Structures are given as structure tokens and as C-alpha cells.
Amino acid sequence: MRLRALAVGTAIGTVLALGACSGGDEPAGTAAKAATTVGSGEGALNLVALPGHVENGGSDPRIDWITPFEERTGCKVNWRTPRDAGEAAALMSDRSRRYDGVSAPPEIAARLITGGQVAPVNPGLVDGYKRLEPRLRNLLKRADEFYGVPYLWGTDLLMYDTGAVQPAPHSWAALFDPAQAARYSGRLVVRDSPLVIADAALYLKAKDRKLRITDPFSLTPRQLDAVAKVLERQRPHVQRYWKQPAEGVGAFAGSGAVLGGATPYQADVLGRAGRPVQSAVPDEGVTGWMNAWMIGSRAEHPNCMYQWLRWTISPEVQQQAAEWNGAAPADPQVCARDTGRPAFCGAYRIGDRAYLDKVVFVHAPAKECGTGTGGGKRNCTDYTEWTRAWIKATKLAR
Structure with missing residues (x-):
């Protein structure tokens, strides 16, 4: 499978020129309530998705986690790919639109929460939620509410030529x-x-x-x-x-x-190409990022959105999305399955809790x-x- 660098994950500093993204049906700072039940799908799902986060085979016929979702749920997926995280925040803040969800990087997650553009998630309605890394789940916890479901994550490391x-x-x-x-x-x-x-x-x-x-x-x-x-x-x-x-x-x-x-992606690519490079985790720790799926506070198809949350953390989708984007999956158990790839899992330190504890995750200054x-x-x-x-x-x- 061809690894593809996730633009927002690896070039995370190109965004944040967000201005005061506010607006929506709820006043700024007021969030919708978490769902208590999930009913039948409404037949459609409208998403704001970062590059590489939604694939239907158009980029590579082997990379498709949209078609199986639509066949299983009857929810037809439509999505808008923003230029950067700033545009993603603007789309979610547009009062004339009712997006059901967004794949949000850390720079805009807090802004969407405080601006009332996303609703809290009921983890009990998301099958597989407890499999996700606890550290990642808590990054989007505010008081007793969770405002997103972790999807992919990565870190910034030192990389060096072992000979030089x-x-x-x-x-x-x-x-x-x-x-x-x-x-x-x-x-x-x-x-x-x-x-x-x-x-x-x-x-x-x-x-x-x-x-x-x-x-x-x-x-x-x-x-x-x-x-x-x-x-x-x-x-x-x-x-x-x-x-x-x-x-x-x-x-x-x-x-x-x-x-x-x-990034681990770069070290992995060079290593597979036979270059004498290694990555190192500095003693002081490393910085990292996590992208998560968040529910729009004005979601028009909330049942389909909850089905989407369940789907995105299924082992099959987690593995595909991680390998396609050159990132680590939020579910470490992907690497415990027979289909897990040992080289990939090692390169991205998946399931390495000692490593994860050293990561200082991005938040907007x-x-x-x-x-x-x-x-x-x-x-x-x-x-x-x-x-x-x-x-x-x-x-x-x-």
C-alpha cells in the first residue's frame, strides 16, 4: 500500500490563521448535548474531511473505506476537503451549512468546542471506543464531556544519518x-x-x-x-x-x-529505501498531534454520524487510514491483529505507552x-x- 503523507498532520503549522471563527445556531461557548440513543440512519452524511481522511478509491482503487460504509449503513457520504484547518473551522462555523462532522486537527479543536460548533460525544454509543489509546481519548475531554473520537496521530522526532x-x-x-x-x-x-x-x-x-x-x-x-x-x-x-x-x-x-x-513517515520511507537513517526520541520528549472526528452541533444526520464514528475506529479502517496517511492509528490493537504489519507498527511506535507518555500534544498557542x-x-x-x-x-x- 502506497504511503501518503497527511498534509495537515505533517505540515500542521500552515494553519491557525483562523480569526474569530464563531457563529452558528448555538451562541459561542454553548455546546449541544450529547446523544443518548442512536436510531436508524438518515440516508446521508455530510463531512468536512482533511486530505486523506476520506477515501473512496478515487486516489487508489485499493484504498476505499467509503463504499463498504455506504453499503452497510445506507448513509451516502458527501464531503468537502478544505485547503487547511483554517478553512475547516470556517466551514463548521458557517451558519448557512449543517455539516454532520469534521476531522479536526488540534489547532482548531478547542476553538470549535468553545465556539459551540461541535457537540459532545457519548462514548457509550461508539462501539470500540474503549480500545483507543486512553491518552488520546483524554485530549478532547472537557469537564466530564468528550468532544471527539481519536482517529490518527503522529509525532516530531530527530532523524539522523547513522554513518555521519x-x-x-x-x-x-x-x-x-x-x-x-x-x-x-x-x-x-x-x-x-x-x-x-x-x-x-x-x-x-x-x-x-x-x-x-x-x-x-x-x-x-x-x-x-x-x-x-x-x-x-x-x-x-x-x-x-x-x-x-x-x-x-x-x-x-x-x-x-x-x-x-x-516525522516517523519520513524515517520509514527512507529506511525502506535502504538509506542509513534512524529516528531518535530526545530525552526532553517530543511534540505530537492528534486528529479526531467531531460531531457538528448543527448535524443534520446525527445517526449516520454516530455510525461513521464507529466505522472510523474499526480495525479495518484504522489500518487503512493509518497506512495511507503515514500516521499512527488511534487503536493500538491494530498491531495485535494478524493483519498488522510489524515493520509499520514498529516505525510508528504503535502501542508503545512509554513513548506516548513522552509526547507533548499540540494545542494552539x-x-x-x-x-x-x-x-x-x-x-x-x-x-x-x-x-x-x-x-x-x-x-x-x-
Whole structure:
């Protein structure tokens, strides 16, 4: 099966220019109630689906989890593929539309919840829900309500050429510490996304405890400035900032890159091609993302939507969707089945709880970020400020 990079999963930092996406039948901050029963399907299902999340054989005749669903349920699936997560949020916020569900990345999930654009899910109505990774299920828990069903997830790692990089790196310092980065000057690759700031923040969290970084996605102005300085010092040593996964693969395959930030998908592709590369989990931990299916608060076909939730976490669909998108399935038991692929499962660390515990999952950087040491509100930086800092550090640095 041809692996296909999931645009939103691997280029997650290209979105978040969402503005104040609000509106809908429910006032902002008011959510619809969770269903208590599921009846007969209404015959149709209208979805907002990220690239690769809905496949009916049109991309590859072997990749089709829509046709079997329609045959089993009688729910005809229609979907809109947004350009990015920002457009997905806008579609769900459009008062003139009544989408039944959306495959939401973490950048917009919280916004959809607080804006009342999605309804809570009743896990008891979703067969197989308890098979999903508990850590993933809790990412969308608010108070006693769950606002989505996990679908796919992934992480950002270190990747290195085993012949050129010795000893094997075990810390983000290999990429962000100026002295260590200089050892491989001109042969580093870094993802071109402001969210790389969070990876550098993990490095600084361990390197400079006086900064008091706790959450790499919630940085004060002082903390963000410190991370920006790290990125500015790194810039002269970077060969390429990659946007599409293939660019990072190409840098290692033919442009002399030996060390960089990467995804399990890229390491898997290069490894299967016989390249001498390995991925490493830094001691400081890694950042990650999870995409989930969420129910629209104005859903026109809620029964079909619940049937869709059940279908998307069935072992067959989980395996197909994960392999097609180059991501990990939310159900780790996929790899315990006879049809599980050992090489794929190992590459994506599926079922590795110790690894999953090290992952700091993405949430959108926001101005308000909890309370400070004195009990007052803690002011942080939002994604607009992150974007400015990223551009200044990586595009304008001299």
C-alpha cells in the first residue's frame, strides 16, 4: 500500500490563521448535548474531511473505506476537503451549512468546542471506543464531556544519518545547541513551521531552568524571545526548511542532509529505501498531534454520524487510514491483529505507552495560559506572535 503523507498532520503549522471563527445556531461557548440513543440512519452524511481522511478509491482503487460504509449503513457520504484547518473551522462555523462532522486537527479543536460548533460525544454509543489509546481519548475531554473520537496521530522526532552522526543523538541539543549544530553545519534540515518553536522550547526547558518553561505551547514573551534567539543562532547551519514531507526525504536522500527534525513517515520511507537513517526520541520528549472526528452541533444526520464514528475506529479502517496517511492509528490493537504489519507498527511506535507518555500534544498557542506563581493570570504569546518570531529568526536572520 502506497504511503501518503497527511498534509495537515505533517505540515500542521500552515494553519491557525483562523480569526474569530464563531457563529452558528448555538451562541459561542454553548455546546449541544450529547446523544443518548442512536436510531436508524438518515440516508446521508455530510463531512468536512482533511486530505486523506476520506477515501473512496478515487486516489487508489485499493484504498476505499467509503463504499463498504455506504453499503452497510445506507448513509451516502458527501464531503468537502478544505485547503487547511483554517478553512475547516470556517466551514463548521458557517451558519448557512449543517455539516454532520469534521476531522479536526488540534489547532482548531478547542476553538470549535468553545465556539459551540461541535457537540459532545457519548462514548457509550461508539462501539470500540474503549480500545483507543486512553491518552488520546483524554485530549478532547472537557469537564466530564468528550468532544471527539481519536482517529490518527503522529509525532516530531530527530532523524539522523547513522554513518555521519556519531554518537547517536539523544537530545534536542543536537539540533538547537549552537555548538552541536555547528558540527553538521550546512547539513541540517528543519520543518518550516512556527510550531518548531515548541521543539526548541523543549530543549530550553531542560537547558535553562531559570526560564521556567512548563508547556512548550504556552510561552510568555520572555520565553518566546529566548527560543527565537536559539533559532537565530541555528539558522546559518540549516541547509533547508522543509514544508512538504517529500522535501525532507529528498534532502536526506540526495542533498547531503545528515540531521534534522522529521516525522516517523519520513524515517520509514527512507529506511525502506535502504538509506542509513534512524529516528531518535530526545530525552526532553517530543511534540505530537492528534486528529479526531467531531460531531457538528448543527448535524443534520446525527445517526449516520454516530455510525461513521464507529466505522472510523474499526480495525479495518484504522489500518487503512493509518497506512495511507503515514500516521499512527488511534487503536493500538491494530498491531495485535494478524493483519498488522510489524515493520509499520514498529516505525510508528504503535502501542508503545512509554513513548506516548513522552509526547507533548499540540494545542494552539494563546494569550491566556493559566495562572502564574502569584495566582494572577499568566500572559502568554499567541500564534501570530509565534509566526512573527519564526519569520524573523529563520527568514530574516543574518
